[in-house]
Amino acid sequence: MQFLSLYLHIPFCRTRCTYCAFNTYTDQADLINAYVQALCMEIRLLGRGDPVHTVYFGGGTPSLLSASQVAQILATVGQHFSLLPEAEITLEANPGTVRPGDWAPFRAAGVNRLSLGFQSAIAGELALFARDHTLDEVTRAVEDARSAGFDNLSLDLMYGTPGQSLKDWRHSLAFALDLAPQHLSAYALSLEPGTSLWRQVRDGRLPTPDDELAAEMYTELTEALAGAGFVQYEISNWARGERYACHNLQYWRNLPYLGLGAGAHGYIAGQRTVNVMRPEIYIRCLSGDQGGYPYPTTAATQSTERISREDAMFETIMTGLRLMVHGLSEAALPLALGKAWMNAMGR
Numbered sequence: 001m002q003f004l005s006l007y008l009h010i011p012f013c014r015t016r017c018t019y020c021a022f023n024t025y026t027d028q029a030d031l032i033n034a035y036v037q038a039l040c041m042e043i044r045l046l047g048r049g050d051p052v053h054t055v056y057f058g059g060g061t062p063s064l065l066s067a068s069q070v071a072q073i074l075a076t077v078g079q080h081f082s083l084l085p086e087a088e089i090t091l092e093a094n095p096g097t098v099r100p101g102d103w104a105p106f107r108a109a110g111v112n113r114l115s116l117g118f119q120s121a122i123a124g125e126l127a128l129f130a131r132d133h134t135l136d137e138v139t140r141a142v143e144d145a146r147s148a149g150f151d152n153l154s155l156d157l158m159y160g161t162p163g164q165s166l167k168d169w170r171h172s173l174a175f176a177l178d179l180a181p182q183h184l185s186a187y188a189l190s191l192e193p194g195t196s197l198w199r200q201v202r203d204g205r206l207p208t209p210d211d212e213l214a215a216e217m218y219t220e221l222t223e224a225l226a227g228a229g230f231v232q233y234e235i236s237n238w239a240r241g242e243r244y245a246c247h248n249l250q251y252w253r254n255l256p257y258l259g260l261g262a263g264a265h266g267y268i269a270g271q272r273t274v275n276v277m278r279p280e281i282y283i284r285c286l287s288g289d290q291g292g293y294p295y296p297t298t299a300a301t302q303s304t305e306r307i308s309r310e311d312a313m314f315e316t317i318m319t320g321l322r323l324m325v326h327g328l329s330e331a332a333l334p335l336a337l338g339k340a341w342m343n344a345m346g347r
């Protein structure tokens with residue numbers, strides 16, 4: 001049976017990080033409640049009882065939602081989909097936005113995996129990125145979340161940043177390993193046009209990141225994590241104790257997911273879908289939606305693109321090549337592409 005994944009986009013942040021080009025807004029916190037109601041409406045409109053094995057609250061800063069708002073969203077998912085009892089339910093959290101007493105209510109709401117924004121253990125780098133948390137807050141967030149019963153924590157790290165030395169990188173890596181997460185993602189900085197960091201590099205106020213040095217950092221990363229007992233299961237992701245990110249595996253295997261929320265992307269029923277970007281427009285669209293749009297669209301869908309079988313096969317191969325444990329197997333293709341087409345291919 002093919003299981004579905006749900007991506008729920010929460011497009012609110014307290015401040016914008018200097019490298020960030022995501023669809024998020026720093027001046028619209030007053031919309032959060034109406035946004036949650038709109039998200040629940042979209043879940044109702046697209047729910048057909050399909051079995052769901054992963055739910056991912058991404059952003060933005062999903063930890064700006066209250067635990068009761070998260071519980072309301074998950075209850076709506078449970079009413080309109082068949083949410084598997086063992087489903088992986090991830091919340092991206094900013095260590096600066098969560099108070100110690102908030103973790104247990106998030107756990108009670110059904111969240112069982114946390115992805116904590118961290119990026120660096122160098123205070124100067126956190127300032128350069130305008131991350132709105134301190135290192136102490138990261139350590140405290142990990143401790144408090146564990147005490148509240150979270151046993152599946154992921155940390156994000158970033159390397160290849162302007163002015164970052166190998167010594168800085170080793171320090172951030174060691175700091176992350178000391179926190180003993182089950183999962184770690186590490187990405188080389190991508191300077192996105194229009195971001196503050198991109199402008200500072202373009203104007204010569206910051207040095208251009210050194211690709212050779214970033215490659216050296218990646219080598220150190222793979223060695224350090226292997227030494228610490230992590231398995232590299234994707235080119236930028238590591239896990240211990242087989243705590244792979246099941247939600248992300250759905251993307252890398254090119255399997256179906258619904259993208260719900262402002263600016264969210266989905267891939268389902270052979271179509272890629274994109275929602276309207278701005279939260280206030282998203283809320284307006286959903287508040288007037290009486291249903292009747294062809295599945296998998298709603299009044300908040302901005303565009304759809306039908307993916308041909310050939311393109312789907314190409315994408316399955318390209319994303320599958322990122323996987324280093326699960327790999328790309330011939331057995332995975334019928335799952336992603338459908339048995340009938342594989343039969344037609346004579347496989």
Ligand code: SF4
Nearest residue numbers: 013016017020059060
């Ligand atoms: S917390 Fe994440 S989504 Fe928000 S501004 Fe920073 S990088 Fe962007």
